[in-house]
Amino acid sequence: MKHLLGIENLNKDQIMNILETAVHFNELNQRLIKKAPTLKGRTIINFFAEPSTRTRTSFEVAEKRLSADTYNIAVSGSAIQKGETLADTVLNLQAMGPDALVIRHSVSGIPQLLADIMDCSIINAGDGFREHPTQALLDAYTIWQKLGGFEGLKVALIGDIYHSRVARSNIYLLTKMGAHVSIAGPGTMIPKEVEKMGVTVEKLPKYAIQDADVVMMLRVQNERASNLLYPDIREYSRYFMLTPELLKLAKKDALVMHPGPANRGVEIDDVVMDGEQSVILQQVSNGVNVRMAVLYLLLGGSDK
C-alpha cells in the first residue's frame, strides 16, 4: 500500500491490518515517553487547503511521535484564487521532496489526482464530500476496541450525509466489515441513490437508532441553513438531535460517537455528549494511534 486515498479501495484485511497496527501505537501512546524513531529523517508535508485544526493537529502529533520531519502548509481558500494552477501547486510540493503528503482539500478527488502525478505517498485527510479515511479508521478502531468486532452490528449514522466525507468513508468501512448501516436525516441531506452503497435509508432518527449498537452523529453546519437545507436550528434540533430519550431506543450500552467538532444542543444534547455512553474523547485519542499506524504502514520506516 503506497497511498491512503480512501476506504473505497481497501479490503477487509487491509483495514484490520491498520487497526491491529494501531494497537501497538496505542501502547506506545500510554507511555511517558511517547516517541518512536520509526520515521526519523523522513519528510511529511501537511497540506491543508481547508481549515481543520483537529485533523491537522492529530496528524502532526502522529508524525512527531514517529520522529518524522513535518511541515505545515495552510492555504486559506483555494490556491487557484491566487492564479496558481493545480499543476503549479503540485510541482511546488514535489520540489520539496516529501516522503508523504497529507492533504485536506475542499474539492473531491484531489488526493487521487496528486497520487497520479506525485512520487510520494498521498494520505487523504479529507477531500470534498468524498472521503475522510483516517476518520473512518479511527471510528472503526474505537468500535472495535469497545465492542470487539463489526459483524452484525447496527450502526446508525444521523445528520447531513450529503455533505459528509466522514459518512461516506464510514459507510464503506462498516459495510465492508459486515456491519449494518442505517442512515437518517432531513431529505435535503440524503444524497441520491445512497442506498446503492449498501445502507438502509430511514427518515427520522428514531427509526435508524432503534436497536443500534452505535449511534454516530454528524456535524450540522450552521451556514448550511442559507442553502435551504433545513428551516432553522430550532427545527433541526427538534427532529434530529440525539437526546437521552432517543438514545434509549438504541441497545442498552450503545456507543455514542461524533467526529467533532460537535454543536452542543444542535445535533447532540449536552447530557448525551458528556454521558457514559459517549466515546467522543476516545475517538480523538484513537485518532493519533490510527494515524501513526497509517504512516508506519505507508512509509514502512524503510528507505524503499
Added chain:
Amino acid sequence: MKIVLKNGTVVNPAVKSTEKTSIVIENGVVTAITKDPDLTDAKVINAEKLFVAPGFIDMHVHFRDPGFEYKEDIFSGLEAAAAGGFTAVCTMSNTNPAADNVETIRYMLERAGKANGVKLYPVAAATKGLKGESLAPIGELAEGGAVAISDDGRPIQNTDLLKRVMEYASTFDMMYVSHSEDLYLAENAQMNEGYYSTVYGMTGNPVVGEASQIARDCMMAEYLKLPIHIAHVSAALSVDILRFFKNRGAQITAETAPHYLTLTDQALGSFDTNTKINPPLRSESDRQAVIEALRDGTIDAIATDHAPHHKREKEVEFNSAPCGIVGLETAIPLTMKLYHNKTLTIERIVELFTAGYKIMKQQGGKIEVGAPADITVIDPDYQWIIDKNMFKSKSSNTPFHGFHVKGSVYMTIVDGKIVYSRDF
C-alpha cells in the same frame, strides 16, 4: 482543378440513395455522378473502401473569436472542423463581445471568408449581452448574416422573455436554439446528480433541470406555432418530452453530442476536468435512451458542442474548471462506433450529420449535379488512437485522448477544394 472520387460508396440519404459510384468535381461543383467517370486531367482519389457523403455540418460549436482567441480563433476552429470532416459549422454567440451586434457577426463572416473555405454560419445572441433581460437587435443580426439566435450557455430563465424573443424573432424567420437548463438546479453542480455524484462526493445537476426546461421550451414552440431547436440533449427524460411534443406536431428539432453517446457519469471518477461538461455526462440508461432517440428520429442531429478551453484553465481544481470539451475532431470516430456495432446505419449517421442544413435553413446536405461540391469522405475501417496533441484545434481539452477507435475522416472537400486529407 478537377477531382474524381472514384468508385466509393456514395451515401446520399437526401435522395434515398446509397450506391457504388464515382463523383466528378470541377470548378467547385459536382459535375457528374457516374459509374464511368472521365478521368482526363483529374486528380483521382480511389474511394473503393470509403464512404462518400454530403459535407457534414456541426450546428453547435464555440469558436472563441472575438475575445478568447487563445482558446480558439476562427482560423484554427475551421481547420479543426475540416480535420473533423465538417464542411460547415454554426458558431454560438458567447464571444466577447457577444454576437449581439451586427459588427461582430460581420467580423466573424469576414474572418471566415479568409480561412480555409469551411462555411461558417453564426448564431447570434437572443438577448443583449446574453443577459436574459432585453431583446438583441434580431432583425439587424439576421440581415448581417446570422442564421439563428441563442443565448446558449446562458439560458433564458424568464419565460415571458422567452416568449417575446421567439415572437419577435419570428418576424425575421429567425429560430431560437435552446440550451434548456434550470439554472437554480444547476447551481454549484459539478456533474450529473445520481449514484456517482453521491459516491464521488460532488454536487449534482439533476436531469429535471434539463427536462423541465425542454418541456417549457417545447410548450412555448407549440403554443406560438413556431420552430425551436433543442441543443445537446443528454437525458432519457428529455427524450421522452421531445417525443411527446413531436407527436403532437410541434415544430421541434433536437441535437445531441457524441460524448453523450460514449461516456456516462461514471467517467467523472477520474476527476479529470475534461469530463466536466454541461449538460453533464448522464447515467447509462440516459446514454441508451439518447442513442435510441437517434435511431427512432426523436433526435434529428449530432452536433459536437465543441468548447475549447486552454490547458491552463482546465488544469485547475475540479470545482474551478470551466465546462466543455473540444469535439470537432473526435465526432466521426466516436459516432462510427454505433455503425460498427450495428446500432445505426451509415445512412442514418450521414443524416444526423447533415440535418443541420435543413434545421438552419441553409443549402447543403445533398450530393447533386450542379450543387457546390461539399463532401465528407469517411474511412470506416481505419483503426487509430485519438491523440490530442495532433488536434488542429488550439485546445486539447478532451476526455478521449488515448481512445482506440475505428473509423476516421479520410478527406474533406469544400466547394471542390480539398481542405483536409488524412493521407497527404
